[in-house]
Amino acid sequence: MDTPLIAVEGTYEEMGAEVGHRTADLVERSVETYLRRFRDKSGLSSADVLRWGQTFLDVARAYDPSIAAMLAGLAAGAGQPVEHIAALNARTELLDGTGYHDDGCTALAVLPKYTRDGHTLLAQNWDWHPEQGAVTFLLATRDPEGFAVLTLAEAGMLAKSGLNSAGLGVCANRLQSDRDQAGAGVPYHFLLRGVLQSDRMSRAHRKVLDVPRVSSGNLLIADAGGEAIDLEVAPGAFGALLPRDGLLTHANHFEAELPLEDMKAARSGLTLLRPERVRHLLEDAAAERAVGLEHVVAALRDHYSFPDGVCRHLDPDAGPAEECHTVYSVVMDLDARELAIAGAPPCARPYERWALEEVFKPDAAPELCFDPAADDGRRPPAW
Template sequence: MLEIHCSGTPYEIGRVHGKEARDRVRGSLDFYRGLFNTTCGLDWPGVCEEASKYVTTLETLCPRYLEEIRGIADGAGVGLLDIVALNVRTEINFGLFTKQPSLPVQSDGCTSLSVKTSSDGSWLAQNWDWMVEQSPNLIACHITQTELPKISMITEAGIIGKIGLNSAGVGVCLNAIRAYGVDHTKLPIHLALRTVLESSSKTEAIDKLVKTGVAGSGHILVADPAGGEGLECTRKGILKIPIDEKGLVVHSNHLLLEHPGVVEPPWLQDSHRRVVRLRKLAERRVESGSNVDTPQLFDLFKDQEGYPGSIDRHQVQDCKTQTLFNIIIDLSEKRATVRFGRPTEDREPIEFAF
């Protein structure tokens, strides 16, 4: 796994990312160029035209992020709008889906979990599912910025916000939600993830996102040592899912709450099964009275009930995506364990620690 360490100004951070992950950034562009063409019938100039609609928003809401994106583009030797397109890929997807609902638009599916234990442990865990063709373009990115928490995350090369934790003990996971509509004036979802990773607490992160709003739909699971909270985001607004009486938040790829005015057509039929299954497994673990730890949580994500569209997902038959990595984050200890591939492959992990 390629690990890159970035520091300095936003532009300098981006330039290191683009230069050191040059081949993988270009790999991400090749992957999404093919995906948008296949599923949306949109060539890359058309994708960049869609991406250009977000530049003014980035200049207004998060000019630092735009500078970092510019640095990635220069470091990788590609165009600015190429990298903007990667960072707003979710919004482009859903924007096209809204205009042409018959398109077979694809997005990454995942199963995520927050656990707050009676012994004051706080955990995040997730299987990230996407097409295996994008797996070679994943990187571990470590970012050091002045007066902000240090960040360690797993991301797709070229994207500045994804899944991980920071030195303040704040972590974030993501579940794609496919609902109609985007709002170009709000914060794109991957930049919302970066905003969480730059926050000093769960409360600060949530307050920031509620203030800016999120452009597209998705579930952002935020946690710190005090526990987790789910944020179901749509262009209409953000609704919160607090931890339940067992200390859990469990999510997959459909909205669990009622969102007035939001239309969510059927997408991944296994999403309902996965959230029920993971909740059952997590409740059983919590109720057993034994301590929650990384190996125990990792075992939950090996589950293959409903294969191939199971928690441990496999890209075969009608299942279009596969688990590309699992991450277990211990917020109390500010540590994370990442295993690439399907959990049942049990590959050697990499560790993040602050």
């Protein structure tokens, strides 16, 4: 498997401990990487990181006890200070103001009335530092009540883009505004896990909107019930976007009218065009009510304005600190509770498809699909 899978079951503390134990070496590398970034980019001392980690651990306890329990278990299992694990999950907040601006992400959803199979589709390319690919994996959790989550996760962290057994999924896009500040609000990656812990759309909204926030971010949420919504959030403000002609797309700038200054729109690579580029690539199939997963994959592999397109490649003119590419590409069928994932670069790698009901089996293995090496020049094979 190109993408490791860590599947655990039990209470949230037990699951965290098992994840920490099984990924201890990766967690150590991730902690070292982000402690260096916190120091070099944000000027945070070791004592500062421990203090902020404790602050965000207290936030987790108030926001969602299951998240706090997983953090504590993960730290114990990995042999790390719990404050460092909490700080990892607040890395967006601790890196704000560093001057790093060229991360990206392109996300999309297709409503079931516009898909060939009548299923809700959700997908994303995650663009970030190349070194994080080696410490990122698929995390599957199932609690004693049978509620399951399958999500991409950096080592030591609990969520990114993923889906759950209720048929609800989320994709993440980094945003930045002049409202972002230090403080004891709910970190962005806690919000992502909060959505994935939700058993219905209304609860997911409350986990994102009805909480204090100290940073900006975007969450594209969709479900097997056939709806999708994009939530742009910032400290003290939020906006919502709904699908047009069956499609909902987003990148790294604010699109809703909000009382803030967008700090990324002018700087983040091609963000102003990536959402419309994806829409252009999908709109004909959507008009025919025939969007298939092969159309979504083709859009995620698009190279318009190379190397800064939807499928992001390393820019040879960028310095080491500014290196950014598509680390992982994720495609989800929310009705089937299936997730397919491809590493860097997704234009040249097959996707590995996982069914949520299969990942907890001892002999679980993914099915390869959309393999460029097997393509004869026509569109990628459907699932």
